[in-house]
Amino acid sequence: MAKLEVCCFGVDCALQAEKAGADRVELCAAPSEGGLTPSAGMLRQARQQLTLPVHPIIRPRGGDFCYSANEFAVICEDIALVKELGFSGLVVGILDNDGHIDMTRMRILMRLCEGxxxxxxxxxxxxxxxxxxLQQLSDLGVARILTSGQQQSAEIGLGLLRELTALSCGPIIMAGAGVRLSNITKFLDAGIEELHSSASQQVGSSMRYRKAGVTMCSNSETDEFTRQSVDGxxxxxxxxxxxxxxxxxAT
Known part of the structure; x- marks a missing residue:
């Protein structure tokens, strides 16, 4: 049966996803950055409160995926913590400056991720x-690849997703980016086994007092009194x- 992974930006979010029947959670911080490594506190609370598989993302900053020596050291430290806490899996990726998988560093990470x-x-x-x-990641032994088919949305990239699914003799191809209720059957019809979605909605703050004209973000359009949360x-x-x-x- 096809599986649904829900991208969650906090433990409360993940609990809603679990209650609604998600098969797995990708746990992240910083939605505006596309997902960064969760804090140690978030990781520990997730292990204590959730029963479904939780895979934290290991991403030290936003932007590209070509990392400095210090950033790589941080990635290694974060993986060690995630493993120590007993998570069943994690989400990571490193490229070199020519846009290829950084095989040297990924081999190191795969050894750290053993189990x-x-x-x-x-x-x-x-x-x-x-x-x-795809071949390199197969050789490394990764379990799955989260991809939009190298397009802005997975629906636009469906052709490549279908090709990758047919080609892969190892990693599961998991479609993500713009996967929603209105287009989910397109991916299922294409034979894609796993889907990744934020399944989110904007929720309002519980604060009654609203300070106007002050934002915590450099983008002055940001509304401090709404946030993204899973829609159960x-x-x-x-x-x-x-x-x-x-x-x-089946029938």
Missing amino acids: MAVTFHRAFDLCHNPAIA VMVEAMKNVMTSHTLAV
Whole structure:
């Protein structure tokens, strides 16, 4: 049966995803950066409160995926903490400055991740050659690749996603970026086994007092009194569609 991974930016968010029937959570901080490594506190609370598989992202900063020596050292330290806490898997990815998988560093990370399922994240979508990258990641033994098919959204990249799924003899190809209830059957019909979605909505702050004209972000358009959170109803609806699709195919 196809699986739904929900991207969650906090433990409360992840608890909603679990209650709604998500198969797995990708745990992140900093949604405006596209997801960064969760804090130690968030990681510990996730291990204490959640029962479904939780895979934290290991990403020390926003921007590209070509890291300095210090940044790489931070990645290694964060992986060590995630392993020590007993997570079943994590999400990571490193490229070199020519847009290829950084095989030297990824081999080091794979040794550090022994015993955990490794998802190579959307750094794959910035790779120079997806077919070569797929082969390299297969050789490394990664469990899955999160990708939009090297397009802005997975729906636009569906052609490459289908090709990668057919080519892969190792990693699961997991479609992510713009995967939602309205287009989920397109991915299922293409034979994609795992889907990644934020399944999110904007929720308002519980604060009654609202200070106007002050923002914590350099973008003055940012609203400090709304935030992104998982929509449990949406997660449940997506899982229902996935289950119905599986049953229809089986009959």
